[in-house]
Amino acid sequence: MERKVATERQEAFPITYGVLGLLAFWGPLSGYDLKRLFDHVLAPMWSAAHSQIYNELRRMQTLGWVTMERHEQESRPDRKVYQLTQAGQEALAAWQEQPPGVLQLRDELLLKVLFGSFASPDALVKNLQAGITEHEERLLHYRQQLQHLPVRGMQHQPSGRPNPYATEDTEEDAYFSLIGRFAIEFERMYLKWLRETLEYVEQNARS
Amino acid sequence: MERKVATERQEAFPITYGVLGLLAFWGPLSGYDLKRLFDHVLAPMWSAAHSQIYNELRRMQTLGWVTMERHEQESRPDRKVYQLTQAGQEALAAWQEQPPGVLQLRDELLLKVLFGSFASPDALVKNLQAGITEHEERLLHYRQQLQHLPVRGMQHQPSGRPNPYATEDTEEDAYFSLIGRFAIEFERMYLKWLRETLEYVEQNARS
DNA sequence: TATATCATGTAATCGGTTACATGATTAA
């Protein structure tokens, strides 16, 4: 009879840990910095609007996972610089013990190809060509990024206790290389498929 | 001074055209049928909860893109069977002329690997192994699906006018094969990366 | 006996996006 109600609100999501991880790795950062890092470093697996990042930072502050320090500036809004706390570091470590959520791919181009029988060959070809251009640019971007791996700034150590799992700086950066390789392999695979599909569609249009 | 307001609400989204395409291809279907088709056919590029599909169907009805027919059943809720209209078919064709939205990948496992330096080797290894199992299953599923391509039911022809772009049945199914191949290539690439990454992490843990 | 499936929906909420807002500096 009774209705279950008010399931406790979850306090953190992948995007939260994205911010947390960036703060742990690159030390104190502003929302603006984080947005740029998100676009560059997390691009292969998660995206976020800047408004969402500012939101998360506020939420994380109330959770006690970060602290904020206001840096005054002339002729520009103050920089609010956020810094990981001990509790934040612990949350990050605890998250790593949990099984990850399922992968999600959302791709309207694939949807259009799937229902390609309802498109004019012209439209399909145009969309496939645009896709090729876009993914070529992505591939280039990721290749350049792998060669110029972002150098680690001062790492924040809230308690003076070092990250217990990290042995060397080079080892930590290796995870970024692994992700970079994933992104490159993904784009290569996607491009190959796009080119084969385009060839098929063009052949089909000519007949 | 004036504030722009009330930007006209968009009437359709990728998921809308997913439903539309399935209806165009497999003829009259219920929300339940559509959910199952979504999970099987659209799995590689879009996912949807059943509640969302029921919602879309209602919306599409008010747009005049589908019509609903109630099929009574004993001891079970009535089947509401939806059918594409002429306007719906036109909307599907018009959509194909528009450039697609950008691809989005959301993958918490990749995020955990990226910040692997804050994880115990044990946790990372466990998550990677679970990922391998999951993607192996997906690969198997897609491979089986490619061999048993879903047979097309009666196609709905609202105006008696056939799809102007379709030449043969086999040609239309070819697009499904193309998507199937994409899904397989994606899973193969992902698995290869997962195995290499696991090897690296294990090697790193032993030292 | 208990769970899963068939089959359909509603209600509430939430994660994420878009639009609004400001204002200086720098590049085309």
Place this chain on the structure above:
DNA sequence: TTAATCATGTAACCGATTACATGATATA
């Protein structure tokens, strides 16, 4: 002169998810 960038946020909305709800039949 126009647009882009730096830098920060708020407000509104919306697409999507989760939970609630029902009830028969089939399977373990």
